Amino acid sequence: MCPQQSVDTTNTDGAAAVTPGSNESTVNIELLRTGSVSIDRALAYEEVTNHPMPETGWFRPAEKREWVPVSAYLLEHPTGVVLVDTGWHRDVRTDERGHLGRLLGSMHETNLPAGEAVDEQLAARDLAPEELVAVVITHLHPDHVSGLDHVREAPRVLVSEPELAAAGGRFSLARVLSGHMWAGVDLEPFGFEETGVGPRGRSHDLFGDGSVHLVWVPGHADGQVAVLARTDEGVVLLASDAAYGAPSLEDGRPPGAVTDRTAAVESLAWVREVADSDECVAVVANHDPAVVPGFVGRTSWADSGPSANGGRLPDGEQL
Template sequence: MKVHILHTGEVYIDQALAYKEQSLHPIPYSGWLRGKKKKMWVPVSAYLIEHPKGLILVDTGWNEDIRGNQKKHLGFLAHSMFKGRLPEGESVSEQLHALGIKVSDLDFVLLTHLHADHVSGLSRVKNAKKVLTSELEWEAASNRVGYIKSMWEGIHVDRYMLSDIPYGPFEKGHDLFGDGSVYLVHTPGHTDGIFCVLVKHQNGWLVLASDIGYAERSWKEMMLPGLTTNQDAAYQSLKWLRDFSERDDCYRVIANHDTTIKPGIIT
C-alpha cells in the first residue's frame, strides 16, 4: 500500500484560525482588522491512498478556479477571511493526471468535512465511483453558515451513518471496507461531522487527521483550532489524537495544514 501526500496549493489565514487564542477581538480567527504579522500561509493537503481494495482520495484541495476570480469562487464573506494560492500543476486533478490516474479510477473520494479548502476541487473529481462524507457533516453544511454550497451543487454525495467502531473519542465512525483496514473516525468539534482517516499501514496505524488540529503542535500542546462548533467535543477529539499518537502501534499522524509536512509517498 502507498499513501501519497499531495499539497494542493496554500491558504492564507489568521494564526488564530489554526491555534485558538484569547483576545478582546470577538472572532480573531476571521482575520478582520488584524495585521499581517498575525497571518500565515499553510499548505492545503489531500491524500491518495493506493489500497489493495481500491483507490481512495481524501479531500480535494483547491479548484483551478482559485487562480482566477477568487472572490467569485469563494464568495465575499469567505474571501474576506482567507485566500488561496494554487501553482500550476498542483491541483488534485493535475496531480492525478501526472500519476497516470483517471478520475474514474477512484473508488472513493472522502470528504473529511465540507469547508472550502477541502471541497473546492470536488467538481474536478466528481466522476469518481463514490463521493462520501458523514451524514452529520452533510446536515451541518445544509443548515449552518460557513459553508459554500456551490462547491458541491449538482454533485451526488453519498453519506454514511455513524456506527460503532473500536477507535475514536466516541468510538463512532465507519469501517470503509468492512475489514478494519480503513476507518473513518468521528472526531467532531471543528465541525459537527468531521472525521479523520485511520489507515492500517504495514508500519502501523497512519492517521490522516484533517483539521482536528492544524499541526503536530496542536495535539502536543493541546491547542484547539480557532473555529469550533463544539469546544468540548473538539477537546475530546484532540485529546484522543494526542493519546493515539503515543501508542506503540501508531506509525504517524499527519495534519492537513502542517507546514512541516512535505509532499511525498509513504510506502
C-alpha cells in the same frame, strides 16, 4: 509523540490498540499538497483575545497571518484508490474572489501552483476521477471541497451523515461559505458504527477489512472525520483539522474555528492519544507546514501498486 513522517519507538506505555480486529490488510498513503491558504493563526489555534471573531482575520494585524499548506491524500488499497479531500479549484488561479465569494475571500488568500490541482495530480499518476473507488470528504469546509468539481466523475463522493446534516441546517456556516463548491455533486452519506475507535467510539470501516477507519472527530466541524489507516509500517492517522498543525499535537491547542469547543478538545485529545501509541508511525495534521508530499508509513514503493480499476467498497456497487 510520533511526529509527522517520522517514527518514534521510544514510547513504552502507549495506548491500547487503536484499530480493532486482527486482519492485516494495509493501504499505502500518499500525501498531496493541493495548494496553500493564508489564514489568521487564531483560526488554527484558539487565542485568548477581546476580538469577537479573531479567526476571520478581520481588523487583525498582518503578523497574525500565516500561509499553510492544504493537504489531500490518496489511499491505495488492493481494490483501488480512494481520494481524501480535494484542495483548491483551479479557478482560484484566475478568479480567486469569484470562486471563494466575498465573505470567504475577505478572510483568506489562496495559492495553487501549476500541477497542484487535484485533477492535475491524478492525471500525473494516470488516474482518471472515474477510476477512483471513491472520494472521501473529511468535512465540508472550503479548502477541503473546493476541488470537488474536478473529480465529480468519481463513482462515489462520501460525506459523513452528521456533516451532511449540519450543512443542511439553517445556520450552517459551511454551506454559506462553500455550498457553491459542492452544488450539483451527489454527496453520499455514510454512517458510523460502534467500533470503539475514536473519541466517540464511532467510525466507519471504509473497505470492510479494518485497514481504514473514517473516525468521527467532531468539534471543528460537526461531522468531521479523521482517517485512521494501517500501513505496512504501522498505523497512520490523517487528522484532518482535528489537529491543524504542530502546536495542536505538541501543546494540545484546540482549533479556533469550532462548532463545538468541548468536542474539539476531546477529539484533539484522542488524536494525541493515537500519536502516543506504540502502533503509530505518523500523525498528519492537514495544514502543518512540515507536511512533505509523498508516501508515508511505507519504506519502499516500487513493487506491486494496486490496480486503479475494479475496486469496490463493501456497501457499494461493483465498479
